Amino acid sequence: MSDQKKNFRLEEFKHREGIDPDKTWTMLEHAIHEIYNQNISGLSYEVLYRNAYNMVLHKFGDKLYSGLVETMTARLKEIARSLEATQGGSFLEEMNKKWNDHNKALKMIREIMMYMDRIYIPHAGKTPVDQLGLNLWRENVIYSNQISTRLLNALLELVYGERTGEVINRGLFRNITKMLMDLGPSVYGQEFETQFLLVSAEFYQAESQKLIECCACGDFLKIAESRMKQEIDRVSYYLDPMTEKKITNVVEKVMIENNLLILIHMDSGLVSMLCNDKYEDLGRMYKLFRRVANGLFKIYEVMTSHIKESGKQLVMDRDRLKDPVEFGVSEDDIEITLDKVMMLFRYLQEKDEFESYYKRHLAKRLLYGKTVSDDVERSFIVKLRTECGYQFTSKLEGMFTDMKTSRDTMQGFYTSHPKLRDGPTLTVQVLTAEVWPTQSIVTCNLPAEMSELCEKFQSYYLGMHMGRKLSWQTDMGTADLKATFGKGQKHQLNVSTYQMCVLMLFNNADRLSYKEIEQATKIPSSNLKSCLQSLALVKKRNVLRKEPMSKDVGEDDAFFVNDKFRSKLYKVKIGTVVAQKESEPEKLETRKRVEEDRKPLIEATIVRIMKSRKLLDHNNLVAEVTKQLQSRFLPNPTAVKKHIESLIEREFLERDARDRKMYRYLY
Known part of the structure; x- marks a missing residue:
C-alpha cells in the first residue's frame, strides 16, 4: 500500500473533559520519543492534539511545557553523543541528517502543541516551540565542545580543499552553513565565520608571498582577480551573503594592499606595463587597486613620476635638441x-x-x-x-x-x-x-x-x-648672410637678427671689444652675451674668435673673425645659446599672466549669470561660475568671491537687504 497524506482540521472542543495530568503527559512523552525514533505509524495526531489541548485547558501548561523541554533536551543529548562518536569523513553528512530529522520532528511536535503555542506560551512568556527547538539544538549539539571544534575544522578543511583544486560537496556545505544561520547570526559568526576569515587571511598571505617571489606583476594580478571571483562565487553557493564583503576585504588587504608598493615597483610592474602597452594588465591593476586605500593615488604618483622622467629624457636628448x-x-x-x-x-x-x-x-x-x-x-x-x-x-x-x-x-x-x-x-x-x-x-x-x-x-x-602703429621686434627675427672666410671659402650663414647686427660690424673692423659691440648695436647685455657665446664658443659654429679664450663671455673680451672657419655644408645655421628650460622667474611670470587673463573671464561669467538669474545666493553663484568656466580652468572660490566683491563696489551687483548671502543684479 502506498502512503497517502491525509488532510484534517483540528478544532477546539466545546466541553471540558477531566484528565489525569501525569498519565496524559506520559502518553505525550511517549509520542515525542516515537516521533524522534521516526516511528509514527501508530500515533493519532487528533488524540495527541486533544490531550495537549486538555492539559493547557485544565491549567497544566507548565507541566506540559517543562516536560517538552526535558524530553527534547534528553533526545538532543543523545544525538550529540551519536555525532561525537561518528568516525571518518561522514561527520558532516551525519550532522546534516540529524539536523533534518530534528526539524521534521520539531514540525510534528509543533502541530501537536499548537494550542499551547497559541494560548499558554504568550501568556506565560515562554519561548515558542519552533524557537525552543532551535535553542535546544544550539545549546546541546552545536555548543558541545567536541562537536563545535570538529564542525569548524571539517568546514575549514573543505574550504581549503576547494581553494587548492579539490571538488567538494557544495550542497552539503550549504546545508550546514544554513543550519548555523538558522540558529542565529551570532552562531554562524562565532562557530564559523570569524575563524574562516582568519584562516583565509593566513592562506592568502602565504600564497601572496609565494607568488611575489616567482610571478610577474601581471600574473599576480590575474591570480588575485581570480581569487576574488572564487570567493564571491563561494559565498553565493554556500555562505551567508553578508560574508561576501568581509572575505573580499580580506583578499584585497592581504593580496593587494599589503603588496601595493612591491607590485607597482616590480620590474614587471606599472612602468613596464606602460612602456609595453600592457593594457589588459593596466586595466586589471586599476580595478584591483581602486578597491584599497591609496591604491589609485600610488598609481598616480608612479605614473606622474614616469611621465615627467620620460618627458625630461626626450627634451634633454642632445640629438633631438639639434633639430x-x-x-x-x-x-x-x-x-x-x-x-x-x-x-x-x-x-x-x-x-x-x-x-x-x-x-x-x-x-x-x-x-x-x-x-x-x-x-x-x-x-x-x-x-x-x-x-x-x-x-x-x-x-x-x-x-x-x-x-x-x-x-x-x-x-x-x-x-x-x-x-x-x-x-x-x-x-x-x-x-x-x-x-x-x-x-x-x-x-x-x-x-x-x-x-x-x-x-x-x-x-x-x-x-x-591709416591709424596704425608699428613696433619692431628685432629680437624675434632671423637673417641669411653671405660670408667669405680665410682662403676664399664661402658660406651662407643663417643667424638671428642680433647675430646679423654683430657680424656685419666686422665688414668695417678686424677686431672689436665687447664694449664697442655693445655701444654699436645697443643690444641688451644679457642678449648680447648669449649672442656672442653662440658665435664664438660653439664648436663647429664658431665664426668668431675671442680673447682671452674662456667658456664664458666677459665685458673685457675682444672678438675677431675666425679665418680658419670650415664646414662641409654651404648653408650653416648658427643657433643661439638659450636656457634649456623655463626658469622659475619665467614660470612665475607665465602664471601671473594667466591669472591676469582669468580676471575678466570670471567677472564676465558672474555678470552673465546674474543678468539671467537676477537674484542668486552666494553658494549657487560660485557653483554656477565654476561649472561654466571648468572647460578652461577651475576657478578658486576665494577668487570668485573677490570678484563678486569688486562687482558690488562697482555697482553691478548688490547684497539683499534681508539676506547678506543673496546677490541682486542691478542693471
Missing part, C-alpha cells in the same frame, strides 16, 4: 597622435595655462619656420576648438591669419618697389598685438642697409593702413 622638428611623427600617424594628445588634454584642469604655453611655442614655430605642416597645426587647433569652443582658439587662429596677411603684404611691398629686389631683401611679419603672446618691445641698432629697408617698409605699410 626639434625630429619630435614630429610621420603623416600617417599624425591624426592618431593628435587624438591621443586630445585625450590627455581633456584631463587638464588648467586648460588656459596650457593655452598660454601652446600659444608661445606655436608663435616660435610660425615665426622661425619650424612647423612641420601648417595643415597639421590647423588640424590640432580645430580639435581644440571642438573641445573648448571658438573663444579658446580665436587668438591661435588669428596668428595664422597674420602670417598669411604678412605674406600678402610683402608681395605688395616688393611689387611697389621692384628695384629693391636687386639688393638686400627684407621679410616682415606684421603681428596683431592682442593675438600674439605678450612680448616686451626690444630694439637694437640695425645695420644701415637693413635700417633703410625697414624705413621704406614702414612708410609703405602706414600708407596702406
Whole structure:
C-alpha cells in the first residue's frame, strides 16, 4: 500500500473533559520519543492534539511545557553523543541528517502543541516551540565542545580543499552553513565565520608571498582577480551573503594592499606595463587597486613620476635638441597622435595655462619656420576648438591669419618697389598685438642697409593702413648672410637678427671689444652675451674668435673673425645659446599672466549669470561660475568671491537687504 497524506482540521472542543495530568503527559512523552525514533505509524495526531489541548485547558501548561523541554533536551543529548562518536569523513553528512530529522520532528511536535503555542506560551512568556527547538539544538549539539571544534575544522578543511583544486560537496556545505544561520547570526559568526576569515587571511598571505617571489606583476594580478571571483562565487553557493564583503576585504588587504608598493615597483610592474602597452594588465591593476586605500593615488604618483622622467629624457636628448622638428611623427600617424594628445588634454584642469604655453611655442614655430605642416597645426587647433569652443582658439587662429596677411603684404611691398629686389631683401611679419603672446618691445641698432629697408617698409605699410602703429621686434627675427672666410671659402650663414647686427660690424673692423659691440648695436647685455657665446664658443659654429679664450663671455673680451672657419655644408645655421628650460622667474611670470587673463573671464561669467538669474545666493553663484568656466580652468572660490566683491563696489551687483548671502543684479 502506498502512503497517502491525509488532510484534517483540528478544532477546539466545546466541553471540558477531566484528565489525569501525569498519565496524559506520559502518553505525550511517549509520542515525542516515537516521533524522534521516526516511528509514527501508530500515533493519532487528533488524540495527541486533544490531550495537549486538555492539559493547557485544565491549567497544566507548565507541566506540559517543562516536560517538552526535558524530553527534547534528553533526545538532543543523545544525538550529540551519536555525532561525537561518528568516525571518518561522514561527520558532516551525519550532522546534516540529524539536523533534518530534528526539524521534521520539531514540525510534528509543533502541530501537536499548537494550542499551547497559541494560548499558554504568550501568556506565560515562554519561548515558542519552533524557537525552543532551535535553542535546544544550539545549546546541546552545536555548543558541545567536541562537536563545535570538529564542525569548524571539517568546514575549514573543505574550504581549503576547494581553494587548492579539490571538488567538494557544495550542497552539503550549504546545508550546514544554513543550519548555523538558522540558529542565529551570532552562531554562524562565532562557530564559523570569524575563524574562516582568519584562516583565509593566513592562506592568502602565504600564497601572496609565494607568488611575489616567482610571478610577474601581471600574473599576480590575474591570480588575485581570480581569487576574488572564487570567493564571491563561494559565498553565493554556500555562505551567508553578508560574508561576501568581509572575505573580499580580506583578499584585497592581504593580496593587494599589503603588496601595493612591491607590485607597482616590480620590474614587471606599472612602468613596464606602460612602456609595453600592457593594457589588459593596466586595466586589471586599476580595478584591483581602486578597491584599497591609496591604491589609485600610488598609481598616480608612479605614473606622474614616469611621465615627467620620460618627458625630461626626450627634451634633454642632445640629438633631438639639434633639430626639434625630429619630435614630429610621420603623416600617417599624425591624426592618431593628435587624438591621443586630445585625450590627455581633456584631463587638464588648467586648460588656459596650457593655452598660454601652446600659444608661445606655436608663435616660435610660425615665426622661425619650424612647423612641420601648417595643415597639421590647423588640424590640432580645430580639435581644440571642438573641445573648448571658438573663444579658446580665436587668438591661435588669428596668428595664422597674420602670417598669411604678412605674406600678402610683402608681395605688395616688393611689387611697389621692384628695384629693391636687386639688393638686400627684407621679410616682415606684421603681428596683431592682442593675438600674439605678450612680448616686451626690444630694439637694437640695425645695420644701415637693413635700417633703410625697414624705413621704406614702414612708410609703405602706414600708407596702406591709416591709424596704425608699428613696433619692431628685432629680437624675434632671423637673417641669411653671405660670408667669405680665410682662403676664399664661402658660406651662407643663417643667424638671428642680433647675430646679423654683430657680424656685419666686422665688414668695417678686424677686431672689436665687447664694449664697442655693445655701444654699436645697443643690444641688451644679457642678449648680447648669449649672442656672442653662440658665435664664438660653439664648436663647429664658431665664426668668431675671442680673447682671452674662456667658456664664458666677459665685458673685457675682444672678438675677431675666425679665418680658419670650415664646414662641409654651404648653408650653416648658427643657433643661439638659450636656457634649456623655463626658469622659475619665467614660470612665475607665465602664471601671473594667466591669472591676469582669468580676471575678466570670471567677472564676465558672474555678470552673465546674474543678468539671467537676477537674484542668486552666494553658494549657487560660485557653483554656477565654476561649472561654466571648468572647460578652461577651475576657478578658486576665494577668487570668485573677490570678484563678486569688486562687482558690488562697482555697482553691478548688490547684497539683499534681508539676506547678506543673496546677490541682486542691478542693471
